[in-house]
Amino acid sequence: MKVTAIEEYGLRCLLLLARNGGESMTLSEIGVKEGLSVPYVSKLLMILRKAGLVKADRGRNGGYLLASAPQRVTLGEVMNSLGEPLLSSGHCKRYSGERDSCVHSADCSIRSVWRSFDRIFSSLLESITLADLVSGGDRLGAFGDFRLNGSASNPQQRDDVAEVPLRNANTLAT
Amino acid sequence: MKVTAIEEYGLRCLLLLARNGGESMTLSEIGVKEGLSVPYVSKLLMILRKAGLVKADRGRNGGYLLASAPQRVTLGEVMNSLGEPLLSSGHCKRYSGERDSCVHSADCSIRSVWRSFDRIFSSLLESITLADLVSGGDRLGAFGDFRLNGSASNPQQRDDVAEVPLRNANTLAT
DNA sequence: AATATCCTTTACAAAAAAGTAAAGTATATT
DNA sequence: AATATACTTTACTTTTTTGTAAAGGATATT
Numbered sequence: 001m002k003v004t005a006i007e008e009y010g011l012r013c014l015l016l017l018a019r020n021g022g023e024s025m026t027l028s029e030i031g032v033k034e035g036l037s038v039p040y041v042s043k044l045l046m047i048l049r050k051a052g053l054v055k056a057d058r059g060r061n062g063g064y065l066l067a068s069a070p071q072r073v074t075l076g077e078v079m080n081s082l083g084e085p086l087l088s089s090g091h092c093k094r095y096s097g098e099r100d101s102c103v104h105s106a107d108c109s110i111r112s113v114w115r116s117f118d119r120i121f122s123s124l125l126e127s128i129t130l131a132d133l134v135s136g137g138d139r140l141g142a143f144g145d146f147r148l149n150g151s152a153s154n155p156q157q158r159d160d161v162a163e164v165p166l167r168n169a170n171t172l173a174t
Numbered sequence: 175m176k177v178t179a180i181e182e183y184g185l186r187c188l189l190l191l192a193r194n195g196g197e198s199m200t201l202s203e204i205g206v207k208e209g210l211s212v213p214y215v216s217k218l219l220m221i222l223r224k225a226g227l228v229k230a231d232r233g234r235n236g237g238y239l240l241a242s243a244p245q246r247v248t249l250g251e252v253m254n255s256l257g258e259p260l261l262s263s264g265h266c267k268r269y270s271g272e273r274d275s276c277v278h279s280a281d282c283s284i285r286s287v288w289r290s291f292d293r294i295f296s297s298l299l300e301s302i303t304l305a306d307l308v309s310g311g312d313r314l315g316a317f318g319d320f321r322l323n324g325s326a327s328n329p330q331q332r333d334d335v336a337e338v339p340l341r342n343a344n345t346l347a348t
Numbered sequence: 349a350a351t352a353t354c355c356t357t358t359a360c361a362a363a364a365a366a367g368t369a370a371a372g373t374a375t376a377t378t
Numbered sequence: 379a380a381t382a383t384a385c386t387t388t389a390c391t392t393t394t395t396t397g398t399a400a401a402g403g404a405t406a407t408t
Binding site: 011 | 176177178181182207209214249259260261269272273278281283287288290302308310
């Protein structure tokens with residue numbers, strides 16, 4: 001279960017632009033600020049441009065800038081532009097082993113899990129904007145304390161899984 | 175954001191063993207049932223054995239079987255054995271671009287998001303056992319309706335993000 | 349108009365992940 | 379003991395992802 005390089009770096013570049021207050025930045029400026037090579041930044045920004053998340057001005061005084069205000073860009077849009085969701089439409093065909101279609105395609109309990117995770121993930125991603133990440137602190141810190149509850153749509157069946165305890169944080173390099 | 179092949183197929187093999195009622199299965203039996211090549215199944219089961227999730231009997235009448243009862247094996251243990259968590263300890267070093275350490279290592283708002291997601295994921299994974307997947311239906315169907323609430327530990331700050339609506343399900347191949 | 353700057357496109361190279369092959373070791377049956 | 383079965387180990391090949399290179403096209407300045 002991993003965040004891909006394109007997703008990680010692409011999001012970083014967008015965030016950098018979001019922090020730049022509507023001013024455009026050149027590929028080399030972005031490269032320097034993010035510690036990435038110019039050709040690689042070029043590739044990332046091209047993906048973002050084709051997805052409509054950034055605009056480019058060519059020629060002298062050119063550069064990249066966000067296509068929309070940071071408050072209007074959700075992480076959902078960003079992640080969908082940079083990579084596939086956890087459970088993509090191609091998942092079952094991709095992981096079909098030696099066959100053309102997965103032996104579990106008719107009835108797959110694992111897929112149910114991934115689908116649930118994908119939904120949870122997506123709704124969280126949709127709820128966070130680039131502006132939230134720029135302002136940092138308040139909005140974001142709150143997510144660290146999230147826990148899961150069953151929904152109200154099917155209340156009689158979920159007492160056993162409500163209020164799942166959170167595990168300890170990972171130890172990070174920094 | 176993706177589930178790796180090792181994670182997907184490894185989990186499938188464990189689930190197959192869980193459904194086999196404590197009886198051992200040979201590599202070729204597993205391969206046939208899962209539509210995977212024997213050498214590949216061999217690789218997967220070796221990873222699982224070294225992680226202590228399955229036991230192997232060698233020689234004639236040999237085979238693999240779960241090391242613990244399905245009720246006692248969580249998806250958390252499984253996923254941790256087969257791959258890295260969403261935010262691993264090596265994340266910041268891995269995605270450091272051209273430098274030795276990431277330029278954001280001191281203060282990274284993206285990391286906060288991944289950390290939160292990782293915690294949510296992990297607590298869900300810890301709450302699901304192989305037995306839950308085997309029995310299917312009730313326990314699992316419930317997850318599809320999950321939604322997120324803020325926790326009680328910091329209640330005054332999270333009204334704005336409580337009750338996030340779920341997006342529509344992905345269209346799958348089947 | 350020439351030029352320097354900066355984005356665009358296509359193709360290629362390197363690294364990582366996925367998947368295969370083959371020779372080796374252990375065990376039960378004959 | 380010989381043999382067939384089945385796991386184990388190491389090395390290798392293929393595919394995918396990541397990252398680089400280079401030539402081309404657009405725009406503002408001089």
